[in-house]
Amino acid sequence: MSFHMVTDKPAPKFLNLLQIRLPPGGVTSIAHRVSGVFLFFTIPFAAWLFDLSLRDTGGYRQVLDWLHTPLLRLVAALLVWSLAHHLLAGLRHLLLDVGIGVERLPARRSAQLVNFAALGFAALYLAALA
Amino acid sequence: MTRAAQGLRAWLLQRFTALYLAAFLVYAVARLLLTPPAGYDQWLAWMGQPLTGVALTLFVAALALHAWVGIRDVLIDYVHAVWLRLSLMAVVALLLLGSGLWVTRALLLAAMRAAQVGA
Numbered sequence: 001m002s003f004h005m006v007t008d009k010p011a012p013k014f015l016n017l018l019q020i021r022l023p024p025g026g027v028t029s030i031a032h033r034v035s036g037v038f039l040f041f042t043i044p045f046a047a048w049l050f051d052l053s054l055r056d057t058g059g060y061r062q063v064l065d066w067l068h069t070p071l072l073r074l075v076a077a078l079l080v081w082s083l084a085h086h087l088l089a090g091l092r093h094l095l096l097d098v099g100i101g102v103e104r105l106p107a108r109r110s111a112q113l114v115n116f117a118a119l120g121f122a123a124l125y126l127a128a129l130a
Numbered sequence: 131m132t133r134a135a136q137g138l139r140a141w142l143l144q145r146f147t148a149l150y151l152a153a154f155l156v157y158a159v160a161r162l163l164l165t166p167p168a169g170y171d172q173w174l175a176w177m178g179q180p181l182t183g184v185a186l187t188l189f190v191a192a193l194a195l196h197a198w199v200g201i202r203d204v205l206i207d208y209v210h211a212v213w214l215r216l217s218l219m220a221v222v223a224l225l226l227l228g229s230g231l232w233v234t235r236a237l238l239l240a241a242m243r244a245a246q247v248g249a
Binding site for chain 1: 204226
């Protein structure tokens with residue numbers, strides 16, 4: 001995707017990431033990408049764990065033990081956020097595709113809803129562990 | 131096929147696979163939360179069922195296609211050196227195919243084990 005803006009100002013020489021204020025839709029968009037790439041990287045590990053869990057009782061226990069370690073719980077929390085955000089942002093995309101919520105204000109609200117709901121799911125997961 | 135038709139095909143593929151992935155995930159997570167397997171035997175019995183096997187194999191295929199289109203878009207946007215982009219795409223294809231076949235194999239073995247236990 002590329003944007004071509006007609007402007008008199010010269011292009012910035014460098015980008016100060018802290019000064020860029022992304023609108024909610026922009027945050028949703030980049031988070032959709034980030035979560036998608038993260039989910040892609042989890043695929044081979046998920047396949048391996050799935051196979052191990054079905055091999056025998058020992059494998060099943062091993063996978064459960066690993067899933068209960070602090071490191072994998074952190075990864076799981078990240079996974080919950082990624083799945084929730086990717087799924088909700090994807091649904092928002094599908095709705096936008098068929099012309100629902102395309103106007104500025106609804107699009108902004110739905111983007112905020114997606115961003116907060118995904119964080120909410122991750123928080124819910126962490127709370128369920130505690 | 132023209133380039134535009136290829137893009138449209140990828141665009142449609144991304145959306146149709148998304149619908150199946152979303153529906154399956156919501157169902158699977160809900161079922162895992164509501165009736166978690168009590169142990170290995172129940173887990174094996176669940177994964178060894180024919181319907182589970184078919185639905186999960188479809189899920190794996192849909193996920194591989196979905197991830198392929200998405201990661202390809204990301205690589206096209208950020209990796210401009212053609213040799214590097216093609217190499218990374220080959221690695222991605224291998225990872226997705228390998229993972230998909232691995233899960234399919236695990237499902238087939240689970241179905242066979244479950245049938246033995248049930249007999």
